[in-house]
Amino acid sequence: MIPEQTFFPDPALDRAFGVVMALAQEMWVLRDRVAGMEAQLAEHGVLDVKKLNEEPAGDERAAEREAFVAHLMQDLLGQQQAKGTR
Amino acid sequence: MSIDGRAFAAGQAFLLSAKGYWTRTLYPAVRAEHESGANLGQSVLYQYYCWLERHLQRFKYSGRYGLQPYHAQDRARLEKSLEAAPAEMKEGFEYPEYYTRVDIHQHPGGVWSDPIAGFVYERGARSTTPLAGKRHRDLHERLTAAALERCPSARRVLDMGCGFGKSTRPFYEALPEAQIDAIDLSAPCLRLAARDARQAGARGVRFRQMDCSRTDYPEESFDLVTSTMLLHELPPAIVEKTLAEAHRLLRPGARMVHLDFLPGPEPFDQLIHFGHARRNNEPFMEPLARMDLPALLERLGFRKTAIHPFEEADGTLDAGYRYWRFPWALISAERW
Numbered sequence: 001m002i003p004e005q006t007f008f009p010d011p012a013l014d015r016a017f018g019v020v021m022a023l024a025q026e027m028w029v030l031r032d033r034v035a036g037m038e039a040q041l042a043e044h045g046v047l048d049v050k051k052l053n054e055e056p057a058g059d060e061r062a063a064e065r066e067a068f069v070a071h072l073m074q075d076l077l078g079q080q081q082a083k084g085t086r
Numbered sequence: 087m088s089i090d091g092r093a094f095a096a097g098q099a100f101l102l103s104a105k106g107y108w109t110r111t112l113y114p115a116v117r118a119e120h121e122s123g124a125n126l127g128q129s130v131l132y133q134y135y136c137w138l139e140r141h142l143q144r145f146k147y148s149g150r151y152g153l154q155p156y157h158a159q160d161r162a163r164l165e166k167s168l169e170a171a172p173a174e175m176k177e178g179f180e181y182p183e184y185y186t187r188v189d190i191h192q193h194p195g196g197v198w199s200d201p202i203a204g205f206v207y208e209r210g211a212r213s214t215t216p217l218a219g220k221r222h223r224d225l226h227e228r229l230t231a232a233a234l235e236r237c238p239s240a241r242r243v244l245d246m247g248c249g250f251g252k253s254t255r256p257f258y259e260a261l262p263e264a265q266i267d268a269i270d271l272s273a274p275c276l277r278l279a280a281r282d283a284r285q286a287g288a289r290g291v292r293f294r295q296m297d298c299s300r301t302d303y304p305e306e307s308f309d310l311v312t313s314t315m316l317l318h319e320l321p322p323a324i325v326e327k328t329l330a331e332a333h334r335l336l337r338p339g340a341r342m343v344h345l346d347f348l349p350g351p352e353p354f355d356q357l358i359h360f361g362h363a364r365r366n367n368e369p370f371m372e373p374l375a376r377m378d379l380p381a382l383l384e385r386l387g388f389r390k391t392a393i394h395p396f397e398e399a400d401g402t403l404d405a406g407y408r409y410w411r412f413p414w415a416l417i418s419a420e421r422w
Binding site: 005007008009014017018021022024025026028029032033036 | 145
């Protein structure tokens with residue numbers, strides 16, 4: 001294997017941006033799939049797209065979202081989660 | 087993990103949209119930075135520009151929704167569809183070292199080593215230039231029109247480096263009574279080209295495996311020799327041999343017409359083009375641009391040499407055009 005070309009002063013950024021773009025592509029593939037599913041479900045009368053698009057009255061998934069955000073952000077603290085050496 | 091058709095299409099469409107943004111927004115921004123006097127060597131924008139040019143292409147071919155893994159999972163059917171393709175292969179043919187050393191376009195295995203490489207290349211070529219082909223005639227049709235304008239009575243045509251036949255098709259469609267010979271090194275591409283020509287009902291076209299720098303045709307066999315995006319894939323010594331071979335094959339007074347990439351003298355244009363070459367695995371793009379083609383053609387016995395920028399789509403040569411594009415150039419000359 002030949003090392004990949006690099007373009008940033010820190011090659012860590014070259015690799016990290018690759019991860020960002022891979023995730024962005026996965027997100028678009030998922031969005032496309034969800035939109036396709038919604039269209040088919042609506043066509044068969046299973047899904048009320050208008051209702052789905054309305055602003056929700058309550059915040060049913062608040063706890064779930066808080067946990068998601070905490071998990072996403074916790075690496076920023078730079079703290080060991082299990083006691084080890086420095 | 088398999089890739090379904092919808093996910094493949096969405097994954098590739100994402101990349102094409104990103105490439106479109108790169109073409110229409112990032113490239114003009116890089117150019118504006120350069121024109122404002124900034125040193126691109128210190129530019130964060132230019133770093134992202136370069137990264138995206140390199141890696142959007144890698145994603146396109148080898149990524150999770152890449153052309154190679156997507157076609158590989160359909161390998162059996164694709165290979166079977168080529169079985170009866172009437173391409174003429176040369177027994178014991180050996181690919182030149184320069185051709186196999188690098189996987190051009192970041193196409194894994196190159197355009198020659200895998201039996202399905204032609205399909206991968208063909209699909210990839212549909213999205214090489216994000217802006218072309220939407221509102222315009224395809225650039226290959228434009229090249230054909232330009233060539234036939236210069237050689238209206240061509241009856242024997244040689245298409246050098248025909249690949250999977252995209253450049254050959256407009257010739258056999260425009261000249262149904264002519265004899266068109268199309269040659270290339272790549273067996274998988276030739277098979278796809280021959281299969282598609284047969285399906286299109288073309289009768290006067292042959293696809294043959296041959297090195298364009300040393301063909302087996304007799305002297306003065308052709309009224310027109312053409313190539314599209316071939317010369318920049320050849321080392322300078324092979325470019326010279328290929329042009330000499332074109333001279334040998336043309337009847338006196340006949341023309342050759344090549345479409346390729348030659349950047350202008352502006353340092354920025356050269357930085358962009360030579361950088362593209364490195365990032366897209368094109369080792370001979372810069373050497374071609376640095377050759378003195380007019381002098382070479384004169385030495386080989388050509389006259390009326392003309393090297394002009396080529397308008398691959400409407401408006402791309404207009405002074406106000408700001409988007410990224412290849413520096414397309416039409417190279418034509420007449421045999422003494």
